[in-house]
Amino acid sequence: MPALPTTAEEAVALQRALRHQVEVSPGPTNPRTVAGLDVAYADGSDRVAAAVVVLDAGNLLPVQQATATGLATFPYVPGLFAFRELPTLLEALAQLTVTPDVLVCDGQGLAHPERFGLACHVGLETGLPTIGVAKTLFIGEYEEPGDQRGDWSPLTDGGEVIGRVLRTRAGVKPVFVSVGHRFDLDSATELTLALTPRYRLPETTRAADQLSRLALRAG
DNA sequence: GCGACAG
DNA sequence: ATCTTGTCGC
Numbered sequence: 001m002p003a004l005p006t007t008a009e010e011a012v013a014l015q016r017a018l019r020h021q022v023e024v025s026p027g028p029t030n031p032r033t034v035a036g037l038d039v040a041y042a043d044g045s046d047r048v049a050a051a052v053v054v055l056d057a058g059n060l061l062p063v064q065q066a067t068a069t070g071l072a073t074f075p076y077v078p079g080l081f082a083f084r085e086l087p088t089l090l091e092a093l094a095q096l097t098v099t100p101d102v103l104v105c106d107g108q109g110l111a112h113p114e115r116f117g118l119a120c121h122v123g124l125e126t127g128l129p130t131i132g133v134a135k136t137l138f139i140g141e142y143e144e145p146g147d148q149r150g151d152w153s154p155l156t157d158g159g160e161v162i163g164r165v166l167r168t169r170a171g172v173k174p175v176f177v178s179v180g181h182r183f184d185l186d187s188a189t190e191l192t193l194a195l196t197p198r199y200r201l202p203e204t205t206r207a208a209d210q211l212s213r214l215a216l217r218a219g
Numbered sequence: 220g221c222g223a224c225a226g
Numbered sequence: 227a228t229c230t231t232g233t234c235g236c
Binding site for chain 2: 038039041076077078079081082084085106107108111112113117118132134135136137138139176
């Protein structure tokens with residue numbers, strides 16, 4: 001079983017082999033640190049920059065950060081984009097000298113055709129609790145949630161609940177929350193709200209997004 | 220067959 | 227994802 005699949009067929013086979021290892025359980029009770037992950041892409045080349053920013057879960061201030069740059073070998077294919085971001089993302093994570101209590105990924109977790117989105121993959125690779133907070137819908141159906149912060153509605157696929165559509169700010173487009181690894185939807189929802197005191201997206205995602213763009217220009 | 224499709 | 231700063235409005 002290759003660690004780095006080359007074709008789409010191999011990639012899907014790997015997802016199907018790994019998905020059964022995902023653990024759905026309550027997230028950490030009192031996480032002290034929460035890390036955000038993101039990847040920025042260059043326009044012309046395949047150069048990518050990954051960033052991870054660890055925040056203090058209490059005051060949301062940065063504790064540590066790391067970046068890594070590389071070349072995206074795998075092409076962008078909906079459902080397989082973890083294979084594009086994962087290698088560089090793991091390089092950045094490896095540079096941390098602190099182990100975050102939770103990882104927040106920019107993309108889906110179980111809300112994925114194979115029930116194995118980026119957040120699940122990152123969770124299994126690191127063994128850490130992870131959730132996915134995506135800006136847009138990938139798969140599933142939902143009713144528009146209420147327009148107050150904290151309002152949510154289930155995201156379902158074929159009758160199965162795969163995530164939640166969560167309003168993090170009143171009157172602003174909702175985000176798509178799903179379990180990555182060692183988390184459940186209640187904990188994931190609670191965490192996402194704790195990370196969005198001011199903006200639609202989690203502070204973790206915003207910090208990682210900014211840093212990844214800087215890293216792309218720098219190196 | 221046609222359209223949709225995380226980043 | 228990326229091309230793109232300041233600016234209008236609640």
